[in-house]
Amino acid sequence: MIYGVAALGLLVAMLFAIIRALLGPTLMDRVMAANMFGTKTVLLLAVLGYLAGRPEFLDLALVYALMNFISIIAVLKYFRYRDLGQSRVRS
Numbered sequence: 102m103i104y105g106v107a108a109l110g111l112l113v114a115m116l117f118a119i120i121r122a123l124l125g126p127t128l129m130d131r132v133m134a135a136n137m138f139g140t141k142t143v144l145l146l147a148v149l150g151y152l153a154g155r156p157e158f159l160d161l162a163l164v165y166a167l168m169n170f171i172s173i174i175a176v177l178k179y180f181r182y183r184d185l186g187q188s189r190v191r192s
Contacts, residue, residue, distance in 0.1 A: 104152050111145045132176060139169030 115138055122134035143166045150158025 104148055108145060108148045108152070111141050111148065115141045115145070128180060132173065132180075135176075136169065136173045139165070139173070143169070 118134045118138040118141060122131050122138065125131040125134055143162045146158050146162040146165065150156060150162070
């Protein structure tokens, strides 16, 4: 019962993160909202895995957490430098 309430609370927090990502006045608000949504998704996967009795959901949650971290770093790097790699040739 308590884990169902936790899952519902996570869904509400994810809804608020989506609203902030859509309405956020600055780019940083939107990026932080996307990061928060990813973090809440990881927590929701862990809670749902516990409720379903499927411990392999924790593996999925860890993979998703790593993907979320790397993608947020890539987005921030792109918006700072307008480039993701060494595409410019130096002469």
